[in-house]
Amino acid sequence: MALQVLEFNFKSAATQSIPKEWSHTGVTGSGDLEVLLEKKDLGGGVKAKVVTPVKGFDAVWEKMIQKFVTDTGVGNLSIEINDDNATPIVVYMRLRQALAEATAKEAE
């Protein structure tokens, strides 16, 4: 019954974190998720914590976040996700969006 809490650690080739200390994107809507990114000294690695009501998809979560880490080459980053039944592709898309927002310049 209780929420699933999944934790993963990834090794990354890069040590490229985000410019801001932290960044938040999205809403835990139905079929959606929110992402909290934080700059952290993890020896280049990436750690992820996922809180979700869905059971039995641990391997899919790990694969999706691994793909995000590999594709973007981020490191020294903590990812926290509150999920409400998002599909894997939505997860990937939101992670990319979160990173884009975290690296966007405050141009005004």
Place this chain on the structure above:
Amino acid sequence: MKKWSELKDSSFFDASARERAVGLVDKGTFTEFLHPLDRYCSPHLVVLGQAVEFDDGMVCGVGLLGRHPAFIISMEGRFIGGAIGEVNGAKMVGAIRLALTAAKEIKAKYPGEYEAKRPLVVISFETGGVRLHESNAGLLAHAEVMDAFQDCRHIVPVVSVVGSKVGCFGGMGFVAAAADVIVMNEQGRIGLTGPEVIEQEMGKEEFDASNKALVYRTTGAKHKYIIQDCNYLVEDTIGDFHKVLGEIAGKSMEEIEKMRRIGSIDLVREQQELVKLVGDMQPKDSMDVWKHFGNENPAALPELSTAEFLKTVKRRARS
């Protein structure tokens, strides 16, 4: 998230709670209380296996409207329909109480300038009322907010802003109506029991929730504006809401008090007259009421743009 300059022309209806909170105050002045990094989630949802959110579906903070500190409370309808539980309820009450504390301190520090620096509370409602998973805590939060509203009377204006997807229903429909001023866009809806629930309990003949035109005529902003349950009807951009809030921030407390619907014997009498009117005329549709208040062609009103509507509409006269 969009930048302030982009938010200005963005739809209020489509905006997230945080976008509304940032865009309703002056550029670059918003500071959030208990932001997502504080991770203040509902402890009850975790036990029930329900998804949580770092801000518990409510963005609270303070910004400026000119020289007036504006305490903003903004609800996120995409998270459990914006329903009120223990944590977001406490955030709401806390933000209102903080506005009162600020008022007291400003009064003490700048006694001659209180009017010019007077804070206000702005609540952007998007909710169905109590979050059923934490029902008692949610109900208590409603009561505490009402209490805090009373403490604000004649000191700090409380403004309801309604114009988001979920509308403002359930117990929060009461709360919105208990504020001093109500600002809505055309898409805004305020009610007590939601259309679907009325249909479910009383049947389709009583209220057909799938008939969107009917739902909007009954709970929507144009109707509320005609019967004076809405003080300002604005275009659907965050910038328009921001502009009108700036005007409200500068009004005297006497002017603010005049915009209220409830809260004095005279206002209770005024509401009773409305009840009597409805009893006497037995309207079959909101349009009957619109016609009664002098709108010759009520059927045309829902089709008008906000600007055209404001030009032609006749409203219930207030004493």
